[in-house]
Amino acid sequence: RSFAKAAIEKQKSAFIRWGIMADWNNCYYTFDGKYEAKQLRIFYQLYEKGLVYRSYKPVFWSPSSRTALAEAELEYNPEHVSHSIYVKFPLLKPSPTLASLIDGSSSVSFLVWTTQPWTIPANQAVCYMPESK
Incomplete structure (x- = not known):
């Protein structure tokens, strides 16, 4: 827990800083008791459906960051070039604060930058804090 x-x-x-x-x-923490209890309930449901089985699988460890690595972090093709993109997402329902600042005829969009453009087709929403100014 202290390491986490x-x-x-x-x-x-x-x-x-960024x-x-x-x-x-x-913030929520995965070591929070309520979070762990919910995860165990979901895990048990998966087990009951036969979706969980026991086998061997390595856990990859990063000595530099001293954390476990996702398998996908190790499987990238070294020849692959990942391009970053900027994407404009329209804001469909402005918060009351923002609505009071625009004249109603202006459209508002979020500008999003990503180095994983292949994820864009699956995007469903952009989350933001409506109370922020």
Whole structure:
């Protein structure tokens, strides 16, 4: 738990420095008891359906970041070039604060930058804090 908290604080300070907006005072943690209980209930449902079985699988470890790595982080084709893109997402329902600032005829969009453009077709929404200014 102490290792996880230290890693979370390190990542959180980097995200804040990068200007990422979030409710930093009310983060959820995977070691929270309520979160763990919900995950166990879902895991049991998967087990009851026969979707969980026991086998061997390695856990890849990063000595530099001292954390486990996702398998996908190791399987990239070294010849692949990942291009970044900017995407404009229209805001369909502005918050009351934002609506009071625009004249109603102006459209508002979010500008999103990503280095994983292949994820764009699956995007369903852009989350934001309506109370932020």
